[in-house]
Amino acid sequence: MTVSGWAQIAILFLLVLALVKPLGLYMAKVFSGERTWLWPVLRPVERVIYRVSGVDERREQSWLTYAVSLLAFSLVGLVFLYLLQRVQGSLPFNPEGMGAVKPDSAFNTAASFTTNTNWQGYAGESTMSYLTQMAGLAYHNFVSAASGIAVALALIRGIARRRADTVGNFWVDMVRANLYVLLPISIVLALVLVWQGVPQNLNHYVHATTLEGMAQTIAQGPVASQEIIKELGTNGGGFFNANSAHPYENPNAITNFIEMIAILAIPAALTYTFGRMVGNTRQGWTLFAAMSVIFLTGIAIAYGAEAQANPALRNLGIDQAVGNLEGKEIRFGVPLSALWAVITTVTSCGAVNSMHDSFNALGGLVPLANIQLGEVVFGGVGTGLTGMLFFALLAVFLAGLMVGRTPEYLGKKVQAYEVKMVALAILIFPATVLAFTAVAAVTDWGTETLNNAGPHGFSEMLYAFSSGSGNNGSAFAGLGANTGFYNSALGFAMLIGRFFIIIPTLAVAGSLARKQPVPPSLGTFPTTGALWVGLLVGAVLIVGLLTFFPALALGPIVEHLLANKGVTF
Amino acid sequence: MREQDEQPRPPRTVPQRDAAPTRGLEPPLVRTPETDAMTSVAASRRAGTQVWTWPLVRSAIVHSFRKLDPRWMVRNPVMFVVEGGSVLVTFWAFRDLFQGKDVGFAFQIAVWLWFTVLFANFAEAMAEARGKAQADTLRATKKDTPARRLRNGSEEMVPSSQLRRGDIALVREGEIVPGDGEVIEGIAYVNEAAITGESAPVLKEPGTDIRSGVTGGTQVVSDWLKIRITADPGETFLDRMITLVEGAQRQKTPNEVALTILLAGLSIIFLLVVVSLQPFAIYAGEAVSTIVLVALLVCLLPTTIGALLSAIGIAGMDRVTRFNVLAMSGRAVETSGDVDVLLLDKTGTITYGNRLAAEIIPVGGATQEEAAHAALWASLGDDTPEGKSIVALARQAGAAPPPGGWDAVPAGAEAIPFSAETRMSGVRRNGSTWMKGAVDAITASLDGETPPDVQDQTDRISREGGTPLAVSENGRMVAVVYLKDTVKPGLHARFDELRRMGIRTIMITGDNPLTAATIAEDAGVDDFVAEAKPEDKIRIIRELQAEGHLVAMSGDGTNDAPALAQADVGLAMNSGTAAAKEAANMVDLDSNPTKIIEVVRIGKQLLITRGAITTFSIANDVAKYFAIIPAAFVATYPELGKLNIMHLATPQSAILSAVIFNALIIIALIPLALRGVAYRAAPAAELLARNLLVYGIGGVIVPFIGIKAIDLIVSSLGLA
Numbered sequence A: 001m002t003v004s005g006w007a008q009i010a011i012l013f014l015l016v017l018a019l020v021k022p023l024g025l026y027m028a029k030v031f032s033g034e035r036t037w038l039w040p041v042l043r044p045v046e047r048v049i050y051r052v053s054g055v056d057e058r059r060e061q062s063w064l065t066y067a068v069s070l071l072a073f074s075l076v077g078l079v080f081l082y083l084l085q086r087v088q089g090s091l092p093f094n095p096e097g098m099g100a101v102k103p104d105s106a107f108n109t110a111a112s113f114t115t116n117t118n119w120q121g122y123a124g125e126s127t128m129s130y131l132t133q134m135a136g137l138a139y140h141n142f143v144s145a146a147s148g149i150a151v152a153l154a155l156i157r158g159i160a161r162r163r164a165d166t167v168g169n170f171w172v173d174m175v176r177a178n179l180y181v182l183l184p185i186s187i188v189l190a191l192v193l194v195w196q197g198v199p200q201n202l203n204h205y206v207h208a209t210t211l212e213g214m215a216q217t218i219a220q221g222p223v224a225s226q227e228i229i230k231e232l233g234t235n236g237g238g239f240f241n242a243n244s245a246h247p248y249e250n251p252n253a254i255t256n257f258i259e260m261i262a263i264l265a266i267p268a269a270l271t272y273t274f275g276r277m278v279g280n281t282r283q284g285w286t287l288f289a290a291m292s293v294i295f296l297t298g299i300a301i302a303y304g305a306e307a308q309a310n311p312a313l314r315n316l317g318i319d320q321a322v323g324n325l326e327g328k329e330i331r332f333g334v335p336l337s338a339l340w341a342v343i344t345t346v347t348s349c350g351a352v353n354s355m356h357d358s359f360n361a362l363g364g365l366v367p368l369a370n371i372q373l374g375e376v377v378f379g380g381v382g383t384g385l386t387g388m389l390f391f392a393l394l395a396v397f398l399a400g401l402m403v404g405r406t407p408e409y410l411g412k413k414v415q416a417y418e419v420k421m422v423a424l425a426i427l428i429f430p431a432t433v434l435a436f437t438a439v440a441a442v443t444d445w446g447t448e449t450l451n452n453a454g455p456h457g458f459s460e461m462l463y464a465f466s467s468g469s470g471n472n473g474s475a476f477a478g479l480g481a482n483t484g485f486y487n488s489a490l491g492f493a494m495l496i497g498r499f500f501i502i503i504p505t506l507a508v509a510g511s512l513a514r515k516q517p518v519p520p521s522l523g524t525f526p527t528t529g530a531l532w533v534g535l536l537v538g539a540v541l542i543v544g545l546l547t548f549f550p551a552l553a554l555g556p557i558v559e560h561l562l563a564n565k566g567v568t569f
Numbered sequence B: 001m002r003e004q005d006e007q008p009r010p011p012r013t014v015p016q017r018d019a020a021p022t023r024g025l026e027p028p029l030v031r032t033p034e035t036d037a038m039t040s041v042a043a044s045r046r047a048g049t050q051v052w053t054w055p056l057v058r059s060a061i062v063h064s065f066r067k068l069d070p071r072w073m074v075r076n077p078v079m080f081v082v083e084g085g086s087v088l089v090t091f092w093a094f095r096d097l098f099q100g101k102d103v104g105f106a107f108q109i110a111v112w113l114w115f116t117v118l119f120a121n122f123a124e125a126m127a128e129a130r131g132k133a134q135a136d137t138l139r140a141t142k143k144d145t146p147a148r149r150l151r152n153g154s155e156e157m158v159p160s161s162q163l164r165r166g167d168i169a170l171v172r173e174g175e176i177v178p179g180d181g182e183v184i185e186g187i188a189y190v191n192e193a194a195i196t197g198e199s200a201p202v203l204k205e206p207g208t209d210i211r212s213g214v215t216g217g218t219q220v221v222s223d224w225l226k227i228r229i230t231a232d233p234g235e236t237f238l239d240r241m242i243t244l245v246e247g248a249q250r251q252k253t254p255n256e257v258a259l260t261i262l263l264a265g266l267s268i269i270f271l272l273v274v275v276s277l278q279p280f281a282i283y284a285g286e287a288v289s290t291i292v293l294v295a296l297l298v299c300l301l302p303t304t305i306g307a308l309l310s311a312i313g314i315a316g317m318d319r320v321t322r323f324n325v326l327a328m329s330g331r332a333v334e335t336s337g338d339v340d341v342l343l344l345d346k347t348g349t350i351t352y353g354n355r356l357a358a359e360i361i362p363v364g365g366a367t368q369e370e371a372a373h374a375a376l377w378a379s380l381g382d383d384t385p386e387g388k389s390i391v392a393l394a395r396q397a398g399a400a401p402p403p404g405g406w407d408a409v410p411a412g413a414e415a416i417p418f419s420a421e422t423r424m425s426g427v428r429r430n431g432s433t434w435m436k437g438a439v440d441a442i443t444a445s446l447d448g449e450t451p452p453d454v455q456d457q458t459d460r461i462s463r464e465g466g467t468p469l470a471v472s473e474n475g476r477m478v479a480v481v482y483l484k485d486t487v488k489p490g491l492h493a494r495f496d497e498l499r500r501m502g503i504r505t506i507m508i509t510g511d512n513p514l515t516a517a518t519i520a521e522d523a524g525v526d527d528f529v530a531e532a533k534p535e536d537k538i539r540i541i542r543e544l545q546a547e548g549h550l551v552a553m554s555g556d557g558t559n560d561a562p563a564l565a566q567a568d569v570g571l572a573m574n575s576g577t578a579a580a581k582e583a584a585n586m587v588d589l590d591s592n593p594t595k596i597i598e599v600v601r602i603g604k605q606l607l608i609t610r611g612a613i614t615t616f617s618i619a620n621d622v623a624k625y626f627a628i629i630p631a632a633f634v635a636t637y638p639e640l641g642k643l644n645i646m647h648l649a650t651p652q653s654a655i656l657s658a659v660i661f662n663a664l665i666i667i668a669l670i671p672l673a674l675r676g677v678a679y680r681a682a683p684a685a686e687l688l689a690r691n692l693l694v695y696g697i698g699g700v701i702v703p704f705i706g707i708k709a710i711d712l713i714v715s716s717l718g719l720a
Helices: A003-031 A039-053 A063-090 A103-114 A130-160 A170-195 A223-232 A253-277 A281-306 A311-316 A333-346 A361-372 A383-403 A416-442 A454-469 A484-514 A530-563 B002-006 B033-047 B054-066 B077-098 B104-141 B237-246 B254-284 B290-300 B303-322 B330-338 B368-379 B385-396 B439-445 B454-463 B491-500 B513-523 B536-546 B558-566 B578-583 B593-619 B621-632 B638-643 B651-675 B684-716
Strands: A206-209 A215-218 B146-151 B154-159 B168-171 B181-185 B188-191 B202-204 B225-229 B325-327 B341-345 B351-362 B413-416 B424-429 B432-438 B467-473 B476-487 B504-508 B527-529 B551-555 B569-573 B586-588
Touching: A003 A130, A003 A170, A003 A253, A003 A281, A003 A333, A039 A170, A063 A103, A063 A130, A063 A170, A063 A484, A103 A130, A103 A484, A130 A170, A130 A223, A130 A253, A130 A383, A130 A484, A170 A223, A170 A253, A223 A253, A253 A281, A253 A333, A253 A383, A281 A333, A281 A361, A281 A383, A281 A530, A333 A361, A361 A454, A361 A530, A383 A416, A383 A484, A383 A530, A383 B254, A383 B593, A383 B684, A416 A454, A416 A484, A416 A530, A416 B254, A454 A484, A454 A530, A454 B254, A530 B254, A530 B593, A530 B621, A530 B638, A530 B684, B054 B104, B077 B104, B077 B254, B077 B290, B077 B303, B104 B237, B104 B290, B104 B303, B104 B651, B237 B303, B237 B325, B254 B290, B254 B303, B254 B330, B254 B593, B290 B621, B290 B651, B303 B325, B303 B330, B303 B593, B303 B651, B325 B330, B325 B593, B330 B569, B330 B593, B341 B536, B341 B593, B351 B368, B351 B385, B368 B385, B368 B424, B368 B432, B368 B467, B368 B476, B385 B476, B424 B439, B432 B439, B439 B454, B439 B467, B439 B476, B454 B467, B454 B476, B454 B513, B476 B513, B491 B504, B491 B513, B491 B593, B504 B513, B504 B536, B513 B527, B536 B551, B536 B558, B551 B558, B551 B593, B558 B569, B558 B578, B569 B578, B569 B593, B586 B593, B593 B621, B593 B651, B593 B684, B621 B638, B621 B651, B621 B684, B651 B684
Parallel strands: B341 B504, B341 B551, B504 B527, B551 B569, B569 B586
Antiparallel strands: A206 A215, B146 B154, B146 B168, B168 B225, B181 B225, B188 B202, B325 B586, B351 B476, B413 B424, B424 B432, B432 B467, B467 B476
């Protein structure tokens, strides 16, 4: 580890920290229907959208109507994206003449982008037409992020409101999230990326002859517009197969920084939005602090592990003074690769600028563990906040009794119904990961496309299903996932991991909204301050540890122990 | 044992107003074998039955085996899974036995898994045993007594079981009251030792809110009473009490239900973790034995809290009962922990309700001696606490002793009784007259002018919350007596304690705001409502509840009933009306309104105990992973031995030690579950920090030490 490495990490963290309040405040105002500086320009547009689509923006929805709206909207998008991939061959904006995507892969991709996962079993530049990239994938990058924000808003309102039957209007939240937040930021930052050299065109691929006289095809297309929302919406689906390691997606250190900040900006700022909307910004900052603790710990471990030499190369006489460089872009180096790996997995982004598969065992453990902790450290846009709030409800319920009152969070009593839903939401994720990994581990479907044996092969399967169910989308590659089994199993894992958590979340929002809050007193369980941060971090770690420790022990942990003895896979 | 010492002892005082005899009736001292039996039953209830006695333990052991019935076990999802695991391991052990394998390890695991289930059942049975023992003694006092039923003016003897609601019955001296009822005629002393544990008889008379209710099974020890029966057989107070202490109809409280759901959720997660471990192991090269998997599962399950959850609830109810409070449901006890506003009647709860003389102020140029003398003589005929307190104060002030003693009207003197018309009372002797009464009443009776300094004095007294009384001697006003409502001692400290717990106290009084403010300050309540009519209570409660507060109150009168029903926790006085007792969710047998504070404390202690053991239980799992995972995979990945940070002797010993620890910790925590975690009034943040340290961090560390210690024993005995 170097001082400059840590300085880069510190600068990034401080920049994100600086963004939390302004962006969070802006979002709180937008989603409460308050005036913001973009109002004069965008408000007329918003009105036209409602008039055309027949949405009454003043009419709020119960949690159930809200959930049905979200599910219907997602289902239509899912079907649309599936069909688009199947017929892209006969549609315009297809200079390279891409044919129909095969059904299992099309289903996988449709599920993947609808659920904000952006797991990619295909290679973008050799599979998707420009139309599919723009109207199919980029569209979902916007709306899946917006629906994540919408779910978070519903839960925040559920906590903030007293004796209310409604949690907001899904259509209004969807429109505002796109119109006021995602689109303006994307447009500005896409232009910056173009300035830094990211292509944005509809041209044919370039066929060049290299200095060695080899023929090379250089893929391009409308990259910048899709690149920025990929990060901003914590989507992660690359235009190219190499994702953000590709020089056209992420040409230099500046774009690398912009992209990392874009990944963290909205999830981090939503903690402030939460604090403002529940009327106590300290509550929001406390969540931010708890997230930061896990975040910085993860970076320290990952950077520490990657700064070590790769044990397999130790005896080959290779200078590894800078750490493990296998699978990393030299223009980013070890610290920024490790940092990116942590950022992309604590959030549900999944974009990568290096190969997680090539990390040292413990370095690879961190991204895997981050996903398995539920991506609640900043997390996906919206889903990270709701996930952390669920851990808060769980922590309050487990430890809250110890102050001598039945548990409550921000004045709302946590009772049997909430516990049922929280348990369900927290249960779904490990259940999906463990069940699918178990099937993969003992069947040929799962093991025949593994490129590595032993614990490393196991990690690849575990990572794939963790990434799918957790709606992350990054891969521990080394696993041939474009097979019938993985395409469908991961497709289902992604859908379960998204919607079976969203539904209980909205149910909790509805139930909490109906409650009368208990006014705070000295006897109230404190949900700010260092103690609570510790408790919350403890709850996240304990649940993650208890559910995944055996699996991790058989994957990265034993691999690390074996690697030290010189055994590799 | 520190916790034991910190438990406040149940208060044993008889409330003032019941003890204060009126109308010249002295409570007769009655001791019969029956009253002695009743007293001892109640006293044993208050002291709490000695738990660790052989008969109770033996009955609990028998019950732990009976409770193995899966139909019973299924109520507790965690232990149900453990029982399933025990059956599976036992079956596997026998299978191995018939295949001629070495089964020492398998059988030991099986035995300890069964112990885990039995220990859980034992904890519950021990908690129930206390209640059952009490119910048995109560049942013994519940006899079918002969009753004199009055019908159409004639008296007929029927067994008490034939009395129905609305019947009129006569109870004579020495007879047992045949059922719960209300006094409609007669005045008598009743020995209520069976329910209150106090052997001093209490006065019963018709037409009051606090002295008209009688309870079946108590005994009339003087005179007679005519009562109207208010409960059908089987629904009487004694019946309800038996059901309650026995816990036969115990239902899970809302928080227990929520916790059970969470524990079930955790059980499912752990089941999945363990079941999926087998495919992972097969991928890695070698399957893990079923016995090891079951052992891992049972260790991960939150068995500690699963085993002790119902015992904690039962013991909490039992603690309430020991304070001589009958909670109608566990829900009520749980809610009392949540209460954040206490609504307290001024009279009877905060103050004794008797205005006592605090000062005798000479007016109109009279000397201190003259004033004291006049006040003394004006009060000699007054038997009320007010009158007596004036006599006592005059005596202190140095008034000459009256010829007939301090507490009687001397011979030759004539008492002038209080009448509503004159609003005065006094004594006439040898042509002299001493009168006392309301200032305006005395003023109207004066021969001459009112002394000029009277107005100042009465203003001052009113301002300070007191009541001024004027005293005249032969038509001349000579003194003003300052009557003060006395705040019960020790309340100030209790209210401070409540404030630290985050509970606000509100005093309700019919007094004017000035008086109310003075008393409120004296007592140290946070807030008061002055000039409140009884009907206002329910309005105040509703307003507080609309703001989200949880309100507790105590009350006794009929007009308190709606408010008691509206409050989240309503504590009715046993001496109160049937309507009040019906509406409330708790009844205090000692009729001590301040006891609501104890109830809140017990509620909090119950919740803390539950939370502490839950946290402890889950924190324990960390160490168990470190014991079992390296042991389970020792064949496939010997390198995982590095995770064996406790350096347990052998893989088998590691697994066995974890299982043994898991079972023994249940037994070790039974005393804590039964008596509750130590509680002291403190803000939530402080309580959380302390309990998190003890039960959270402690919960992580203790099993590392415990498992290592057991491993040393197991390996040195060569058990595994």
